[in-house]
Amino acid sequence: MNAKTGKIKAAMLGAALTLGAAPQAMAEGMDYETVSDLLHLVMNSDRTVYTRMIVNRLANEEGVIKASEHFIDDKALVLPAQMFRFGAEMVAEETDAFSYSLLSLWPINKQNAPATPLEEEGLTFVAENPGENFYGEEELGGTTYFTAVYADVAVAAACTSCHNDHKDSPRTDFEGGDVMGGVVIRIPIDG
Secondary structure: HHHHHHHHHHHHHHHHHHHHHHHHHHHHOHHHHHHHHHHHHHHHHHHHHHHHHHHHHHHHHOOOOEEEEOOOOOOOOOOHHHHHHHHHHHHHHHHOOOOEEEEOOOOOHHHOOOOOHHHHHHHHHHHOOOOOOOEEEEEOOOEEEEEEEEEOOOOHHHHHHHHHHOOOOOOOOOOOOOEEEEEEEEOOOOO
16 A cells, blocks of 8 residues: 555545544554544644645735634634634534544633643643654543644644734744644543
C-alpha cells in the first residue's frame, strides 16, 4: 500500500469513527490510541484546510471578508476555533462514544482552559515536546476515559494574528508553527 492509499484509508476510517463507530473499532481489536489518532487526523485535516484555504486566504491574504468571533453580527467568517467547537457540539448531540475539545494553557476564552489535572498535564506536555502526543486515563463522573492530547499548532498567519491581537489574549507572542493549545479527545473505557 502506498502512502497516499494509506492516508485515504486512514481518513475513511477516521470519518467512520467520527460518525460513532469508536466502540465497534475497539471491539474489533483497534486500541484506544489508534482510534484517537485517527479521529485527530480527520479533525486536524479539516481544521487546517479551513484555516489555510478559507480564513487565511480570504481574510488575511485577499482581504475579501474578515473572520470574527462575532461572525453573525459582523457578517464575517467563523473563526477556526469556533468551527471546531461547533463540530464538537454536533458530535456530542449524536454520540457519547467519544468527545473532543480545543483547549489552551493561554485561552482567549476562559472556558477553553484546562479543567482537569490530566488536561493540564497533557497540554503542558505537547507544548514542551513538539511532535509528540500525550495519552492517559482519567475518571470523570464515575466513568474512566482514555484521554489523548494533540498539539494545536499555528498553521497560518490567521492563527497568530488573531491570538496576538486579541484584547483578551494572555499571550501575544505566537509565531507560525508554535503550539497554541491542544485538541483533547476522550473515549470512555468499557468497564
